Amino acid sequence: xxxxxxxxxxQKYGFPYPVDKKxxxxxxxxxxxxxxxxxxxxxxxxxxxxSEFYSKLTPLAEKLSPFFFLGKLIRPKKEExxxxxxxxxxxxNLLKKNGIEFGYLYEEEPYSGAILLELGYLDEFxxxxxxxxxxxxxxxxxxxxxxDPHTHHALKRYSxxxxxxxxxxxxxELIKDxxxxxxxxxxxxxxxxxxxxxxxxxxxxxxxNKSGIKIVExxxxxxxxxxxxxxxxxxxxxxxxxxxxxxxxxxxLKRLSKNILVxxxxxxxxxxxxxxxIKDLAxxxx
Amino acid sequence: MSWEIAIERAITNSVPKxxxxxxxYPYILELAKKLREAKMKVLSNxxxxxxxxxxxxxxxxxxxxxxxxxxxxxxxxxxxxGKGKIVVMGKSMVAxxxxxxxxxxxxxxxxxxxxxxxxxxxxxxxPPSHIIAPAVHLxxxxxxxxxxxxxxFDVSENSTHExxxxxxxxFLRNKFFSANIGIxxxxxxxxxxxxxxxxxxxxxxxxxxxxxLVHIAITGVDKIVPTFHDAVIEALVQAAYAGHYPPxxxxxxxxxxxxxxxxxxxxxxxxxxxxxxxxxxxxGRIEASKDEILREALLCIRCGRCHFHCPVYRVLGxxxxxxxxxxxxxxxxxxxxxxxxxxxxxxxxxxxCKDVCPMKINIPKVxxxxxxxxxxxx
Numbered sequence: 001x002x003x004x005x006x007x008x009x010x011q012k013y014g015f016p017y018p019v020d021k022k023x024x025x026x027x028x029x030x031x032x033x034x035x036x037x038x039x040x041x042x043x044x045x046x047x048x049x050x051s052e053f054y055s056k057l058t059p060l061a062e063k064l065s066p067f068f069f070l071g072k073l074i075r076p077k078k079e080e081x082x083x084x085x086x087x088x089x090x091x092x093n094l095l096k097k098n099g100i101e102f103g104y105l106y107e108e109e110p111y112s113g114a115i116l117l118e119l120g121y122l123d124e125f126x127x128x129x130x131x132x133x134x135x136x137x138x139x140x141x142x143x144x145x146x147x148d149p150h151t152h153h154a155l156k157r158y159s160x161x162x163x164x165x166x167x168x169x170x171x172x173e174l175i176k177d178x179x180x181x182x183x184x185x186x187x188x189x190x191x192x193x194x195x196x197x198x199x200x201x202x203x204x205x206x207x208x209n210k211s212g213i214k215i216v217e218x219x220x221x222x223x224x225x226x227x228x229x230x231x232x233x234x235x236x237x238x239x240x241x242x243x244x245x246x247x248x249x250x251x252x253l254k255r256l257s258k259n260i261l262v263x264x265x266x267x268x269x270x271x272x273x274x275x276x277x278i279k280d281l282a283x284x285x286x
Numbered sequence: 287m288s289w290e291i292a293i294e295r296a297i298t299n300s301v302p303k304x305x306x307x308x309x310x311y312p313y314i315l316e317l318a319k320k321l322r323e324a325k326m327k328v329l330s331n332x333x334x335x336x337x338x339x340x341x342x343x344x345x346x347x348x349x350x351x352x353x354x355x356x357x358x359x360x361x362x363x364x365x366x367x368g369k370g371k372i373v374v375m376g377k378s379m380v381a382x383x384x385x386x387x388x389x390x391x392x393x394x395x396x397x398x399x400x401x402x403x404x405x406x407x408x409x410x411x412x413p414p415s416h417i418i419a420p421a422v423h424l425x426x427x428x429x430x431x432x433x434x435x436x437x438x439f440d441v442s443e444n445s446t447h448e449x450x451x452x453x454x455x456x457f458l459r460n461k462f463f464s465a466n467i468g469i470x471x472x473x474x475x476x477x478x479x480x481x482x483x484x485x486x487x488x489x490x491x492x493x494x495x496x497x498x499l500v501h502i503a504i505t506g507v508d509k510i511v512p513t514f515h516d517a518v519i520e521a522l523v524q525a526a527y528a529g530h531y532p533p534x535x536x537x538x539x540x541x542x543x544x545x546x547x548x549x550x551x552x553x554x555x556x557x558x559x560x561x562x563x564x565x566x567x568x569x570g571r572i573e574a575s576k577d578e579i580l581r582e583a584l585l586c587i588r589c590g591r592c593h594f595h596c597p598v599y600r601v602l603g604x605x606x607x608x609x610x611x612x613x614x615x616x617x618x619x620x621x622x623x624x625x626x627x628x629x630x631x632x633x634x635x636x637x638x639c640k641d642v643c644p645m646k647i648n649i650p651k652v653x654x655x656x657x658x659x660x661x662x663x664x
Contacts, residue, residue: 003661118635120657196637197650220301228597229636237631244601245634248290 002236003121010128016115017054019047023075025106027085031092035103037143039095039171042112042151045087048265049080055235055242083283084265090282091147091171097286100174102145110135114154118233126161129154133164143167145174149193149200149264156198170194172203172263178285180211186279187256188215189249189271190227191264204263204281211285216256228252232266242270250274289423289603296422297594303529304591304642314526317519318644324516325508325585325645328477332575335477335510336566342480346541347554348562350480352507355569356384359504363469366502366563369394371466374458374498376484376491377401378471379417379588380505380567382610383623386469398461400490402454409436413609417616418528418590423603426450458490468494468559472505473524473587474517475564481514481540482564485521485533492535496558501539504565507572508584520587527589527644570623579655583618585645590615592649595638606632614639614649618656627660 006016014021024043031039053074075081095102110132116125136144144166146152158164172194188208195201201224208215220226231245250271253260260278262268272278308314328335336352343350353359363386367373373395375387387408390397399408403421407414409432414420421429426443429450433439439453470491472482482503484491495501511517518536525533543558554560574580593599593613599606607616607629617629633653640648 001661001664117654120631120654120661122654122658123662192634192636192638196641197635219305220298225595225638225641226301227638228600229634231597231634233634234598234632241598241601241632245597248601249597 003116003119003124006116006119006121007124007128010111010113015043015047015111017050017057018074019043019050020075021107023047023081024109025104026081027088028092028104028106031102031104033103033106035101036140037100037102038141038145039092039102039104040112040144040146040151040155041088041109042114042146042148042154043109044148044151045084045265046081047076048084048269049076050074051232051235051266051269052239055239087265087280087282088147090286094175094178094282094286095145095171098175098177100145105139108139112151112154114150115236117154117157118150119236122161125154129158129164130162133158133162133166136166141166143169146170148266149191149198150266153193153197170198170200170203172200172207175207178207178211180208180213180285182213182259182279182284184259184277185214185216185257186259186261186284187253188217188222188261188263189230189253189267190222191262191267192227192229192233194263195224195227207285208261208281213261213284215261218256221252221256230262230264230267230270232270235270243273246270247274292423292425293600293603296416296419297600300529300591300594304527307526307529307531311526311531314523314531318523318527321511321516321519321523321587322585322645324511324513324519327512328510329508329575329581329584332507332510332572335512336507338477339475339480339510339564339566342476342478343541343562343564344480346480346562347544348480348541348564350564350566352566353568359384359565359567359569360386360389362565363502363504364389364393366500367393367395367467371395372461372464373397373467373469374400374461374465374490374494375404376468376470376486376494377404377420378469378504379414379610380471381469382414383569384504384567386504398458398465400458400462400494401486401488402451402490405454405458406432409433413604413612415604415612416590416593417588417610417612420610462493462497465494465498467500467502468496468498469502469504470494472503472509472564474520475505475510475566476514476517477510477512479514479540480564481517481538483517483521484537484539485525485535486537487530487534489535492537495537495539496543499555499559500561500563501542501559502563502565503539504567507566507568508575508586510566523644524587524589527587527591529591570625574622579652580618580622582647583615583622583649583652585647586615586619587645588615589644591642591644592639595642597636597638598632598634602632614653615647618647618649618652621656621659627656627663630656630660633657 231242545556611619
């Protein structure tokens with residue numbers, strides 16, 4: 001069972017599939033280790049570009065599991081990793097500029113369990129969430145700042161499964177002021193989770209509008225309940241369908257602008273294959 | 287024309303229409319809220335409401351039955367219809383779910399779907415691609431070819447939409463007037479009065495329910511609402527969210543037709559049917575009603591709005607779900623009536639469906655739960 005395999009990987013590698021944890025923490029240098037408030041990446045930005053590779057292995061995962069240690073050798077491409085590191089550093093700087101102090105857990109940072117939740121392995125998610133919560137508690141963590149929608153969503157739902165009393169905020173909620181760095185007119189591809197599950201759609205639209213970046217909207221393409229998904233959540237269930245959804249989404253967005261703005265590393269990983277100019281919000285503000 | 291173009295056109299036509307209706311008739315939002323509460327009341331106590339409904343139908347002079355599954359349903363309908371009859375059907379997804387049309391044909395009856403989309407589905411022998419627009423995947427050219435090949439209609443690929451609709455009208459008109467039995471579904475069934483409510487725009491349901499001597503309505507127990515008032519509300523809400531408001535026709539049937547105009551003695555039939563039969567179908571619904579999360583799925587009023595907002599349906603069409611159920615609601619219903627968790631696995635939890643659902647069903651959450659049940663039994 002895939003859920004069991006993911007769960008086992010989480011115990012062994014601290015991630016749904018084997019990765020070198022140094023990849024996850026390599027972006028951070030001067031952030032203190034001990035703090036009751038932390039920036040929490042769940043290694044999503046850093047590994048998003050590997051999702052396609054791993055989703056193709058998923059159907060074979062059980063047969064291949066004895067060889068999964070080889071996965072440790074698999075790294076994101078250098079330019080993908082550099083880009084992820086730049087985004088995380090820019091987010092950290094934005095937070096600092098807005099007067100927020102925080103620490104980071106470096107290689108000790110656990111994964112959120114989001115994939116278990118999204119694939120419907122709810123029992124596994126529950127027991128994994130308990131572990132993560134206990135880990136945070138032992139570290140004295142009182143407040144967690146998330147930087148991607150999947151992690152934010154998973155943590156926000158912990159309390160449905162376990163007793164959970166740690167404050168969770170998203171970095172977008174903490175940024176009051178940011179300056180736009182691009183003159184292009186963008187179309188926003190919303191994160192489904194931010195927009196329709198976590199009520200953050202207006203939060204990042206406000207940041208964009210205040211930053212001076214121009215965006216173009218269309219009721220049937222970027223509306224609150226018409227904007228489509230990037231296809232990423234079902235990559236491991238049906239990679240082909242996931243690709244088709246991504247391709248169709250980019251075609252739609254391009255009707256409004258060839259410059260696409262995303263707020264999620266998984267959306268970036270799915271859509272960037274078909275889009276020439278696609279940026280994460282953190283790349284175009286400071 | 288490919289599926290991509292067909293669905294794009296359907297979305298562009300349908301989505302803004304519903305927005306406009308809700309803006310022009312804001313009371314619909316209020317009615318939808320009330321309807322959710324009314325339906326929830328029934329679903330929390332379904333077996334008692336089934337009993338109440340069966341009794342109410344009998345009080346109107348109609349016959350009422352409860353069946354557990356497809357086998358029982360087919361057997362009963364087969365008994366009521368018999369052999370060598372002409373049967374006209376008003377679009378009923380539940381009848382499709384139970385395989386009624388094909389079964390009646392196998393018994394030696396002549397059976398015709400009378401909703402234009404469903405009629406085309408019957409001719410093409412394909413699964414319906416949308417819960418209320420079953421032939422949304424067929425182009426005008428393909429439809430002309432189908433009518434010519436299957437029924438010898440004098441039409442060509444240059445025939446207009448109007449010409450095609452007229453030809454079908456002429457053909458079906460004869461069937462209505464020679465039909466022995468009309469079979470429909472029901473949008474809502476009132477537990478207090480035993481009335482059924484059907485909403486439509488083509489007029490085929492009105493004909494099917496009034497012209498033949500026998501009317502059989504077959505529907506899921508999830509369509510029961512506490513009162514006649516609630517049943518009429520359901521028709522209004524369904525029509526609005528389906529993008530056609532006001533609906534051209536709302537049909538209400540409370541038992542067989544009758545008259546007391548001769549010396550105040552009530553006799554049946556008058557101009558409508560002599561017999562009215564209501565068949566309430568379980569087929570997994572009662573079990574689902576006992577599960578707090580799955581119960582939500584039973585609130586669905588089959589408006590088909592969620593389909594047009596779903597990124598997965600847009601790409602997969604009717605290939606997503608077990609016919610006749612497709613789209614986000616279909617991923618839920620494939621599990622409820624066929625115990626198939628696979629369609630749920632394709633949910634990307636985009637969440638548009640839950641935002642546009644008139645019954646505020648948290649569809650992604652229901653599908654997450656079905657994924658869980660599917661994973662557990664795998």
